[in-house]
Amino acid sequence: MTNENETKGKSKDLMGKAKEALGDMLGNEKMKADGKGDQVEGKTQETAGKVQDAVTPDKTEEHHHHHHHDDTKK
16 A cells, blocks of 8 residues: 555656756756756655555554354354
8 A cells, every 4th residue: 555655755756767867868957956856855755655654554444354254154
């Protein structure tokens, strides 16, 4: 289960890679540097999301499974 931080971090990382590549092609050092910064920020956010996932129990999953198999014992 990926959380919001992980998803946002991943897209920020990808955007950063694209920005870095574009900056490289255009010879725009500032754009290239911004792209690298975005990647670092994205990776940090993605990692934070993964850590958050590990420590936060998934609320969508039922922890108490109530199976209704008692109906067959009549």
